[in-house]
Amino acid sequence: MVRIMYETLRQFLFNDxxxxxxxxxxxxxxxxxxxxxxxxxFILRILKRFTKKKGRQKKxxxxxxxxxxxxxxxxxxxxxxxxxxxxxxxxxxxxxxxVLNFKLFTLVDTHISLFTIIIMVVVIYASTKLSKLVxxxxxxxxxxxxxxxxxxxxxxxxxxxYLIIAIGIIIALQGFGIRLSALTVFAGVLGVGIGFGMQNIxxxxxxxxxxxxxxxxKVGDIVKLNNMIGEVTKINxxxxxxxxxxxxxxxxxxxxxxxxxxxNMSYGDLKLRICIKVGVAYGTxxxxxxxxxxxxxxxxxxxxxDPPPVVLFRQFGDSSxxxxxxxxxxxxxxxxxxxxxxxxxxxxxxxQHGIEIPFPQRDVYIKEIPG
Numbered sequence: 001m002v003r004i005m006y007e008t009l010r011q012f013l014f015n016d017x018x019x020x021x022x023x024x025x026x027x028x029x030x031x032x033x034x035x036x037x038x039x040x041x042f043i044l045r046i047l048k049r050f051t052k053k054k055g056r057q058k059k060x061x062x063x064x065x066x067x068x069x070x071x072x073x074x075x076x077x078x079x080x081x082x083x084x085x086x087x088x089x090x091x092x093x094x095x096x097x098x099v100l101n102f103k104l105f106t107l108v109d110t111h112i113s114l115f116t117i118i119i120m121v122v123v124i125y126a127s128t129k130l131s132k133l134v135x136x137x138x139x140x141x142x143x144x145x146x147x148x149x150x151x152x153x154x155x156x157x158x159x160x161x162y163l164i165i166a167i168g169i170i171i172a173l174q175g176f177g178i179r180l181s182a183l184t185v186f187a188g189v190l191g192v193g194i195g196f197g198m199q200n201i202x203x204x205x206x207x208x209x210x211x212x213x214x215x216x217x218k219v220g221d222i223v224k225l226n227n228m229i230g231e232v233t234k235i236n237x238x239x240x241x242x243x244x245x246x247x248x249x250x251x252x253x254x255x256x257x258x259x260x261x262x263x264n265m266s267y268g269d270l271k272l273r274i275c276i277k278v279g280v281a282y283g284t285x286x287x288x289x290x291x292x293x294x295x296x297x298x299x300x301x302x303x304x305x306d307p308p309p310v311v312l313f314r315q316f317g318d319s320s321x322x323x324x325x326x327x328x329x330x331x332x333x334x335x336x337x338x339x340x341x342x343x344x345x346x347x348x349x350x351x352q353h354g355i356e357i358p359f360p361q362r363d364v365y366i367k368e369i370p371g
Contacts (some may be wrong), residue, residue, distance in 0.1 A: 031200045040077040044070060057199020068129075120172040135161035154219040154235065155212045162237070200255070201238065207254035208237040217257050217264055222332040223257060224263035231333065245336060265332035271304070272332045276342050279320025281356040286313060286321060292353050293325045296345040304328040319360045 011047075047069055084173040103111045139157040211217055212235060221232045223242065240257070242250045265272050282291045282295075290311045297309035310326045329338050350357060 006205060036077050040073050040166065043073055091208065123172040124165075124168055127165050127172075130168070131161040131164040132163055155215060158212055158235070200253070203255045204238045204253045206238075207258040208235065211235055211240070211254055211257060216267070217262065221264055221266040223265065225252065225260065229265075229335075252356045265335075270332065271328055271330055272335060273307075273326055273328050274335055274339060276325040276327070276339065276346070277314075277322065278325065278346060279317055279322045279358060280350075281358040284355055286319060288353060289323060289355055290320070292349050292355060293323060296342060296349050297325060297327050299345050299349075300327075300338065302329060302334055302339050304330055 027181075047066060048367060101113050101115055103113055103143075104117075130208060135157045138160055139153050143153040143156065217223060217232055217235070217240070219232055223230065223232060225242070228242070228250060230242040230250065233238060233243050233249075234241040235254075237254075239251050239253050242252055244250060276293075278293070280286075290313070292307055293311045297303050298305075303309065304327070307328050308329075312324045312326070314322045314324050316322070325342070327338070327342070329335065349355075
């Protein structure tokens with residue numbers, strides 16, 4: 001009786017319930033696969049709850065680590081499924097491996113297969129992710145301890161990131177039998193391509209390298225380029241990002257910084273001198289006008305006292321006596337706000353002192369012609 005039950009159970013567990021050609025899946029296969037999938041699901045749920053409890057400071061790191069663990073769990077689940085079914089579908093995997101190892105082409109003496117390309121892509125992708133992780137760690141942790149200024153931190157972390165990517169590419173090439181000397185053929189073709197169609201891209205990349213190392217412009221600088229004023233927020237190899245005062249983000253090719261004159265308001269010294277031009281009516285006491293302009297500068301809190309404000313009497317205009325008020329500020333980002341505050345203050349004080357700001361006018365004399 002027991003033997004009959006044993007044979008019945010064995011047949012139930014090992015008989016194929018799903019078949020396709022020469023291959024089949026038994027109840028035992030399904031019974032072993034289901035716990036693997038369920039375990040994968042619950043582990044990922046626990047991981048998701050754990051990451052939600054952490055603060056926002058490490059959100060970027062947790063996102064990267066979570067993705068790595070997520071893909072690792074999927075891979076382990078897939079591997080477990082293969083181990084369960086592997087004995088039953090050995091011939092199928094032999095076919096898959098044959099396809100993956102099929103020689104696609106030969107680069108000098110190196111045979112390139114689909115498997116080689118897939119592994120190279122995976123290694124390069126992993127190196128880019130590792131580059132981002134290490135770059136953020138150095139930028140927000142290591143360099144922060146040494147009180148390195150923001151622009152230099154950005155340049156160093158970018159260099160470290162690109163170095164890791166370059167090492168990953170070299171490892172991917174040499175680790176799978178592709179000698180660097182074999183790439184000379186592609187280098188020649190690439191040189192022709194650069195000569196004809198990639199001049200601008202190459203120029204921008206070279207300019208990006210120059211900017212990162214020479215640092216004529218760095219992250220956080222206030223620049224004026226082609227009548228556009230904004231803050232440099234990011235410097236990439238090909239292009240940089242500038243945020244204007246209207247919170248518009250401009251993507252500027254790096255060659256623009258090298259081939260054109262760029263006004264960097266933050267280079268070396270953050271202090272900036274601004275000029276307010278104003279005209280007063282003819283007949284106005286020029287000493288009173290000068291003193292009132294200086295009073296307006298002193299009454300504006302964002303104007304620096306050292307260097308002191310200066311008023312110059314520039315010219316006798318067509319309709320006014322033209323003055324220029326020069327003041328200094330310690331932050332280029334507030335330039336337009338300070339100019340506005342000074343305009344308000346000048347109008348207010350001119351009204352108090354009875355000083356008139358004239359509008360353009362012309363005197364027309366009509367000459368009578370005798371009869």
